[in-house]
Amino acid sequence: MSESPNDPTRSDGGVVGDDVYASDEVGEQYRDTVYRDLDYDDLRTAPHTAEYPKPGRLESFREADLPKVPKVSHIVGPSAIMLGASLGSGETMFWPTIIAQYGWVLYWAFWVGVITQFFINTELQRWTIATGESIFRAYDRIHWVWPWFFLAAGFFHLGWPGWAAGGAEVFAHWTGVVAPEQWWIIGVVSMVVIWLSYMAGPVLYNIIEKVQVALMALAIVFAVVLIFVVGSAGELVNLPAGAVSFGALPPQDELDIATFLGGLAYAGAGGYINLSQGVWAREKGYGMGTYQGRVKNPLRGATPETVHDGFAFEPTETNLRRWRGWWKVTQREHFLTFVIGLLVVATVAMTVTSAYVPRGTNVVDDAIGMWVTTIIPQLGGASATLLYAVLFIALFSTQYAIVESFVRNSVDILYQGYGRTHGWDLSRVFLGLLTLFTLWGIAIIVATGTMGLGQPWILLVIGAAIAGVMMWPYNALTVILNTTRLPEHTQPGWARVVAMWWATGFFGFFSVLLIGSQLAGPVGLETFSTAINVVDSAPGGYVLWLLALVVQVYTMYVSARAKLNASGTVADAEEATGFLS
Template sequence: MTDDPDGAPGDALEEAPDDASDEAPGVDPSSAADRTEAAPTGGDDVYASDVEGRQYRGTWYLPLDYESLDEAPESDEYPDRGDGGAFRLADLPRVPKVSHVVGPSAIMLGASLGSGETLFWPALTAQYGWGVYWAFLVGVLTQFVVNTELQRWTLATGESVFRAFARLHDGWPWLFLVGGLLSLGWPGWAAGAAQVATTVLGLQGPVAVAGVAVAPWKLLAVALMVVVWLSYQVSSVMYNVVEAFQIGLLFVAVLGALALAFVTGSVTELANLDAVVSEFGRLPPGIDIALFLGGLAFAGAGGYLNLSQSLWMREKGYGMGNYQGRVRNPLRGDEPEPIQRDGFTFRPTETNLERWRGWWRVVQLEHLLTFVVGLLVGATLLMTVAARYTSGSQTDAIRMWLFDVAPQLGAVGGALVVLVLFVALFTTEYAIVESFVRNSADAVFEAYGREAGWDLSTVFWRLLTVFCLWGIVIILGFTAPFEGQGPFFFLVVGAALSGLIMWPYTALTLVMNTSRLPEHLQPGWPRVVAMWWASGFYGYFSVLLVGRTLADLGVAGALTSATVLGSGPVGYLLWAAFVVVQAYAVARSVGAKRAAADTVPTAAASRGPFDD
């Protein structure tokens, strides 16, 4: 690495061939650091050239001699190390264009296709009308703030959010690992995609397998899980195949949704969006809280899935993540790349702070233009179809599309429904397997595996295999008392549990980004307030769901009322816990922001129009 504090590894990377491979285009990771060391400096100090920026279109890893780097001192200018070792000092890489780094948010959008975009919100709109659309808008915009705050730590240090949580307490990664298994361990999207295909093909009768009668949708769902596992063996870098696969499926699903809305003429339903204003903040009478919380969680990706933003951006090479390794396929014989436990940070020089401002703008624009716009367009168009053809429907979302909508649309419209539904469900299952395995591998590795001498790539591959096998077992062995519920039951259970875990990690991320990051890397006050809102938003509906679920299970006095007043004794205790958590998050973040104020003289240079 250069000794110039205003320079960065890669400052002089001016020529690279354009051939694509599993590595970053034109970059040999084994020699990237040496080539950078030898190159003369020059060019723009803040923004990457097109040649340099194109390296991010694959995944870009620039290895540094970690042990030779200086340790960041324990001062106000650097992140608080907490329960962990010191960060190593390196310079923030130059800033690429948004078009060069599209990827993480596209995968996140793929995870949203078969949940909120295709199932939950079209079903909610069909049942309750456009009066619930306000909650979708609020959910999407809230997730935008939460997701980008989850990216902040990784952009600044190269560490995953799970390593950041472990710096607060070793128990946090384990807690979210359990929450992830409970919420995503049900392969409802693969089951749903299989149900769509077998229904359309008329494969309804049981099939004898080894003398046992098995529903056709179960066999196809198992096949889809096998396809997911096999796809990971295509590339030496696990992330690359996921990004390419998801972007390809996204084009099919989004274009299919656009075609469906215009072929059916349902776009005229957009005239009813004025109900958003008149019904804002109101819950329709008798709405299923589990379904509604699932919709809020999946107004986007939701739950455990959102935590993957941190890991995907590290794999892509965003910011300081450029110096961390990637998860490689151990079956291909590639050497593992190191994920440094204590990460990196940069000196708050003028150039580094300008780069930080540029990177933060790029990160937010990539998420806004890909994830937010994609959701608002795709989901809204599908809601118009559901609202026009199934107003007042009480059936689950999959049956609604197959048996209520498709038969009314003729051959072309019906085919588009099947195409969009199948691709969306399978895309989401693929993203869920990817997200759960990547998150869980990192959580296990940081909480235990690193000290035990494990390799992250091997942990990833083994978890991938186990999780796919687990999904197959669940699909084949899911019996009474829930057999009659169908695949959509899996989806509601997973969505509601996803909503529940969003509350603690939103509050935790707020505390982490205000109390552990220095002044120039902290969120601004408007973002802090937005995170207060997000924590309260998910916490409120989580308490409603927990209380009503406990009441349904026979726990006396557990019922929670939407107005708080009228709750049972146990319900009031749940509301009290909500107030305590929320008050702690607010007080801790306010204290941290005040304590950090005016501690870094150059902090103002990092602020831009996108920082708050």
């Protein structure tokens, strides 16, 4: 909904009794996203003092009050889309394959990866809640090169429609509507259906959210039923031991590092998709994102809305308490939707593969084949049908979210970095890129399916490995951004800073292993080989490890110094802090 700033029910107004929390009537408006149109040019420019975000190389922020805080149930959405992006990648493909291949001893890496991504994703939302800007605009305030770097990396991550291809292969085996080797026909239909669905309403985000919430509800219900129908619940007895086997890894010559890094990246959505959290939060209306326009459908005659530069709120007692409220409800929304959903569906899928894949079977080279040729033939009737349904929903929902993520992120970068100053229409840019990306996906699917360029699983591994490497620099960049550019009351607390240091080191370690293995293997540069124990690396491998160490030390030094320098610079900043602030 769009709301006038003079509306007496607006959630940052004074007629509602509680100055912090919105009434149910106002809170329910968030279920369809909220946009409050302010006259941006008439707003006061935020001063360049310690109480406000640092604008860096771009325009200054404009002052507005932080809106009142809705309930968690009113703002469910961004994390449901993120969950949809996750189910068909790590949760039903990579991690069930890893557990089938190497056993429950690696389960620790899964749940650690999920919790790590909880901190990453919510830190990516922080800037948006505080300023209304996407994370890409925030990176641009540091240096113009960063958004364009992530746009290029994002294309190599998501430009391969392996999820639509994988879902199509599953659907072909399930229904027999086409021969399994003609799965590409279903893949093309899937991409067309995704494009057409965007035409269903005037606010593009709302369509995606409703579809993904429905798909995720089905996936979770089916998964809970599945574990009892196929009789794999007994595998759960192995879960506790695997969950505490911290650091356990197979010998490096037995571990497919690309698949394992893909699993770490996809213990959640991963890569370019995670960077959508801030854009989706802005579209939903989280915090100061309430004052930013949403992307509309120009084919429906929708009135355009403006995406401005950032906003900032004065650290009054009321705004500080509202910040604490917003941070609390958005964390809960992400944990209850994203984390719990992942743990349930993925663990169920792992029990099935652990129970039905014979020990010693090599399945790491083709997870889709593992499901449709090894596991499902052992099931019968309703069990096979239910498993097919879970797999197809997971893969289709992932491709749906990937199209949304790539297009929305890329449009934001193109528009903010170039288009706005050149008079581009944001909605038309979105529709144009959506169409181009859909056509590109169709071309790749047809080529893969008809010209012998590979199987769907190959496309998934390529994207996953790139996602893992991509997360290394943006984890470091995000913690530096949130500590050096945000004022004391909106900065992450020390527990979160340490969590982001861990995330940077975690993905840096496995990224160096992957980079070294690729340079030493396919490229043939043996001098860059890297070893899990580090000391057995080649000379060039030591250079890669040194690079990782420099990144880690720099990240920790800059963010720690910024936290210490900010301490005590904002009066009553403790009003904004809370658990895991």
